[in-house]
Amino acid sequence: MAIGGYNQFKFIVNNTIHDAACRFQSARAALYAFLKASGARKIYLPNYLCDSILPAINSLKIDIEWYEIGTNLLPIKVIDSIKEGEYFLLVNYFGLLTDKITTLVAKEPKSFIVDNSQALFSPHIANTTSIYSFRKFLAIPDGGALYTSYSITAPEIEFAGEKHLAHLMLRAAGEVQRGYSYFLQAEQALEDYIPQKMSKVSEYLLSCNDLEFIKDKRQSNYQLLHDKFNEINRFNLPLKNNIPLCYPLFLPFNVSKICTDLVQKGIYLPRYWPALVSQDLNTEFFNNTLFLPVDERLDAESMTFLCSNIISAIEQHDG
Incomplete structure (x- = not known):
């Protein structure tokens, strides 16, 4: 026990996850x-x-x-x-x-x-x-x-x-x-x-993370993106009961320029992953997929901003 001294952050939620691992x-x-x-x-x-x-x-x-x-x-x-x-x-x-x-x-x-x-x-x-x-x-x-x-x-x-x-x-x-x-x-x-x-x-x-809130937001944000982009997505990955990392939008063209352009608008997308072994399909996954965020930081306004910019970028490419 430590009493007194310098101050500290105090976050209280007390969740547990994978505590048996x-x-x-x-x-x-x-x-x-x-x-x-x-x-x-x-x-x-x-x-x-x-x-x-x-x-x-x-x-x-x-x-x-x-x-x-x-x-x-x-x-x-x-x-x-x-x-x-x-x-x-x-x-x-x-x-x-x-x-x-x-x-x-x-x-x-x-x-x-x-x-x-x-x-x-x-x-x-x-x-x-x-x-x-x-x-x-x-x-x-x-x-x-x-x-x-x-x-x-x-x-x-x-x-x-x-x-x-x-x-x-x-x-x-x-x-x-x-x-x-x-x-x-x-x-x-x-x-x-x-x-x-x-x-x-x-x-x-x-232990301080509100895990239920995080799960709910990831699911709702994913579902919103799925409803918006499923018709053009070459992946067919419905949410079901999963808690997703991101929404992978697999398109029929290279998205590198889109990713670069989005950075100028404050949208940072990861890239998963260059092919380790030569295989055309896996190279396509890397080159042609936008990995869109779905995390709990994204409120309704953020999701609207994200969607409008993705739609605009795709339309500019198609145009």
């Missing part, structure tokens, strides 16, 4: 911890994937076999029988595939790693291994979670989350441009995949 500084550290504990020899990866996990896999000298996904973002073919020491990683893209992944893993769940880095609110599927990333959904500097049947030794070292709060505070104060360089520094600090404990700062901030 092993917690690390990042999802990639969680994946590394599992692969090392399980003695994995081979992993099947989709060829539409963030390359941040590859150093962890390569450091353990695990063989990689790539598989293709279709426009439904699911494997074109799932291996019929996966051998001991081999694992098939399924990405819950944009948090929208939970039901379909649950069906895919039902026959042999222990052979699957479900990458829920983009699906924080999707439940862990029994007997699979699941990994999560808190910071993709919440304003915290670090945090990843792991569910697995393997015994995992908790790290002794704690991640220094307190050193990487500047971008979050500056963004909250409306200083987006000033915060960007600090954001890049925070991301770089998480490139180290050797497991560390999730920081106490992030544990505290995690």
